[in-house]
Amino acid sequence: MLTRRALLLLAASLLPILRSHGEDVIPISDMRAAYLYNFVVFTEWPDNGRDTLNICLLPGQATLVNVRLLASKQINGRTLRIIEPMQRDTDECQLLYIGKATDSGTRQMLTRLAGSPVLIVGEGSQSQAMIQMNVENKRLSFNVDLVQSRRANLTISSKLLRLAKTVRKEDDGT
Template sequence: MAAGAPSEYQLKAAFLYNFALFTEWPEHVGDTLNLCVYGSDPFGADLLKLEERSVGTRRLSVHLTPTLNELSNCELVFISRSAIGQLPQILGTVDGSPVLTVADSPSAMRRGVAINMITQQNRIAFEANLTAARAQGLNLSSRLLRLAEEVEQ
C-alpha cells in the first residue's frame, strides 16, 4: 500500500457515512442515527471519527454493540465478519425496524443484508438489496443505487 493511502477500513468507514447520507429514513427516526458495529470492530479509531457528523438534519452516534438486544436501538448496523454466522438472529432482531444493515462478507446481500461491501480489483464496491432495505421502511437513493455493482430488487 502506498504511503498515506487510506486503509481498507478507513475507506469502509467513509462508505458507511455515505450509505447513511443516501438513505431516506422515516420521519419518526429521531435527531440521532445510531451507527452500531456488531461483532469484533475492524474499524478502530476510523469509525469514531464519524461521531457527531451530520447526516442531513441528524447526527451520527457510534456504538460498539455487544448484544443482539441492543441492535433495536440502532439505525445503521455494520455486521462484522466475526458475527456473520449470527446473521439470521441479527436480521430477526431488527426486522420491521428502520435499520440499515451493512456487511462486508461474501453473499451477505443475497442472505438479506441491505448493503454489502465487496473488494474488486483493489477497490471497495458495494451491492444493494433494495427489497431488504424497503422491508425495513428505508429507501436507498437512486444516486446510491447507480453506484452499486449489483442491485437486487
C-alpha cells in the same frame, strides 16, 4: 471504472479527513467509514423523532471501520453516533454494520430485524444485508438489495444506486 472513481470522489468530498496521508492508497478501514457515511447520507428512514443517527457495529467489528472518521459528524441536522449495542440489542440502530459475522447469534439478530427500519450492511455474502460491501483487489465495491430495503421501509437514493455494482430490484423468491 467510472462508478468507483465517482464514489471515491464523493467520499473524499464528504469526509475531508480522508487523506491518503502521503500514500496513494486509502486504507480499507477509512474507505469502509466513508461508504458507511454515504450510505447514511443517501438513505431515508421513517421519522423516529430522534436527533441522532446511530451506526451500530457488532463487538469486534470496530477495528474494520475507522470510527474516528465518523464520530460526531452531522447529517441533515442530526448527529452521527457510533455504538456497539450491548448483547446485540439493536433498538437504537439506524445502520447496522455486521462485517463478515456469521455466528448463530448474528443470524438470530438478523432474523429479529427482518422488516425493521435498520439498514443492514454486511461484507461478503451476507444474505440478509441490504447493502453488501466487497473488497476486490484492495478496492471496495457494493451491491444493493432494494427488495429488502423496501421491506424495511427504507428509501435508498438513486444517487447511491447508480454507484452500486449491482442492484436487486425484484423479489426472485429467495
